[in-house]
Amino acid sequence: MIFPIVAYGDPVLRKVAADITPDYPGLAKFIEDMWETMYASSGVGLAAPQVNRDIRLFVVDSAQMFKTMNEEERAEFPGDEGTKAVFINAHIVELEGEEWGYNEGCLSIPKIREDIYRPESVTLEYCDENFTAFTKTYTGLTARVILHEYDHIEGKLFIDHISPLKRKLLKGRLNDISRGKVNVDYKMSFPL
Numbered sequence: 001m002i003f004p005i006v007a008y009g010d011p012v013l014r015k016v017a018a019d020i021t022p023d024y025p026g027l028a029k030f031i032e033d034m035w036e037t038m039y040a041s042s043g044v045g046l047a048a049p050q051v052n053r054d055i056r057l058f059v060v061d062s063a064q065m066f067k068t069m070n071e072e073e074r075a076e077f078p079g080d081e082g083t084k085a086v087f088i089n090a091h092i093v094e095l096e097g098e099e100w101g102y103n104e105g106c107l108s109i110p111k112i113r114e115d116i117y118r119p120e121s122v123t124l125e126y127c128d129e130n131f132t133a134f135t136k137t138y139t140g141l142t143a144r145v146i147l148h149e150y151d152h153i154e155g156k157l158f159i160d161h162i163s164p165l166k167r168k169l170l171k172g173r174l175n176d177i178s179r180g181k182v183n184v185d186y187k188m189s190f191p192l
Contacts, residue, residue, distance in 0.1 A: 003037045003051035004187040008109045008157070009178030011191075012049050017056045017153040019089040022131045024055070031086055031129050034059045041186040043107050045145045047152030050108050052189065056089045058149035062142040080140030090126035090150060093135060095119040102144055104158045110184045112173060116161045118147050 006012055020027070030053070038046035044065055047058035063082030066074055097120025105113040121139040124146065128134065138146050148158060159167055159174075176182060180190035 001033045001036065002040045002187060003033060004189040005037070005041060005107045006050050006052050007177050007180070007182075007188050007190045008174055009191040010052070010108075010189070012052050012054055013108060013152070013157060014155045015049065015054045016155045017047075017049055017054045020055045020057065028129070031057070031059065035061075041107050045149040046107065047149045049152050049155075056153045058087050058090070058153060060085055060087065060142070060145050060149060062145045065141060065145075077140035080138075080142050083138065083142050086129040087124070087146070087149070088127040088129070088131065090124050090153065092150065093123040093125055094137075096121045096123075097139075102141075104144075104148060106148070106158050107186070109157065109159065109174070109177060110182050110188075111177075112159070112170060114159065114162050114166065116148075116158050118144050118161075122147055122150075124150075 034046055034048070034051065034057070037051060038059055038061070044062055045058060045060040048055045061082070061084040063084050066082040099117040099119055101115045101117045103113050104116045120143065121137055122143045123135065123137040125133070125135045151157065151160070159170065178190060179192045180188070
């Protein structure tokens with residue numbers, strides 16, 4: 001089932017999500033639907049709050065980004081070939097490296113992109129879909145996608161990383177998104 005993506009302005013996007021247990025109702029089906037929704041929306045990551053669930057779960061497929069890059073573009077991210085994974089109850093252990101800029105967008109905030117600065121690597125503790133525990137370090141573009149999705153389970157959005165002046169300049173466009181005055185090719189749910 002393809003879920004509608006929750007648009008900017010919905011309170012669920014600002015809640016700190018809760019950890020879950022292996023007996024979370026319908027978890028396997030929910031994860032399957034998350035993947036289907038992400039791919040149907042042409043995303044590379046999707047967090048549960050974006051489909052109106054305030055739980056600490058997100059999916060990432062940064063490997064698909066690398067498949068579309070040429071050799072020169074891939075060379076910019078040494079050691080990062082992407083990953084496809086489910087992250088449950090993720091918590092950051094460590095952020096390392098210099099912050100670097102990359103133009104980010106978000107399915108919940110369509111048609112807006114901004115240069116966002118994030119650290120080079122992130123070490124996370126998390127569980128996969130089988131509740132196998134991992135502590136893993138991710139770098140480059142994959143770290144960026146993970147940090148973007150991690151922000152969602154912490155009640156943050158990528159626009160929180162831009163200057164107050166830029167946010168003020170975007171206010172009208174953000175309000176339009178909340179009201180459904182935006183054209184996208186995927187299902188959305190609007191708060192206003």
